[in-house]
Amino acid sequence: MSSRTRVLAGRKVLITGAARGLGQSFALAAARAGAKVVVADILDTQETLVHLRDEGLHADAVTIDLNDPGAIDQAVDEAARKMGGLDGLVNNAAIATGIGGPTMEMLSLETWDRVMQVNVRGTWLVSRAALPYLRQANHGKIVMVASDTALWGAPRLMAYVASKGAVLAMTRAMAREVGKDGICVNAIAPGLTQCEATEYVPEERHRLYEDGRAIARAQVPTDIDGTVLYLLSSLSDFVTGQTLPVNGGFVFN
Known part of the structure; x- marks a missing residue:
């Protein structure tokens, strides 16, 4: 492999929501780039581990429940223990409900609270648990997975x-807050991506994206891998607080 493909050699990366979809793709890309990887999910991560092993790559797995603060701390500690530290965190785990579904008047309180608890509080708690390890690394990287829907x-x-x-x-x-500790925090904002997690999305929403992109085609998980690798690597050591839309030009930022 060329040095370019090994941009994460020696890095230790935790990826949440890695049982399928974007997280699984990020895990494969990070491992191919030379990183030690721990995949975390509340779902079974065996499929991701099999894909890695089929390529002669290795990764460990931990169970994480973003509804449970104690379980989050335990999962991050276990991941760092398995890898002997932590250099990078990809906050990918999230839930999406009802794309093209209820209006704001019809949205239930239960749905609102559940989405906020997992996507916002859970992301904060995973980041908080990872900070002591990222500080020790002296070059820690956090990649937040947002969405171009917010743009x-x-x-x-x-x-x-x-x-x-x-x-x-x-x-x-x-x-x-953490720049003084040598930690970079950036976000990616993917567009609607074809994967297991978006199979329920109405066809008209997929067409809206495909027709509206400057690069007019469907988006797949591997379209996003390179940006994640860049943000986890030393190539982005002076980039922080930024949002990078990765959506084929559906929205510009």
């Missing part, structure tokens, strides 16, 4: 859009 204001998706807007705001605030 263009996708309708009939109020709770999810609000939660991802909060992730973008947390990215900036967190970058200010």
Whole structure:
């Protein structure tokens, strides 16, 4: 492999929400780039581990429940123990409900509270648990996975859009707080991506994205991998507090 493909050689990276979809793709890309990887999810991560082993790569797994603060702390500690430290965190785990579904008037309190608890509070708690390890690394990287829905204001998706807007705001605030510790915090804002997690999305929403992109095609998980690797690597050591839309030009930032 060329040195370019090994940009994460020696790095130790925790990726949440890695049982499928974007997280699984990020895990494969990070491992191929030379990182030690721990995949975390409340779902079974065996499929991701099998894909890695089929390529001769190795990763460990931990169970994480973003509804449970104690379980979050335990999972991050276990991941750092398995890798002998932690250099990078990809906050990918989240839930999305009802894309193209209820209006803001019809949205239930239960749905709002659940999305905020997982996507906002959970992301903060994972980041908080990882900070002691990232400080020790002296070059820690946090990649927040937001969504371009928060940039263009996708309708009939109020709770999810609000939660991802909060992730973008947390990215900036967190970058200010931990920059003195040598930690960079950045966000990516992917567009609607074809994967297991978006199979329920109405076809008209997929067409809206595909027709509206400057690069007019469907987006797949591997379209985002390179940006994540860049933000986890030393190539982005002077980049922090930024949001990088990765959506083929559906929205510009």
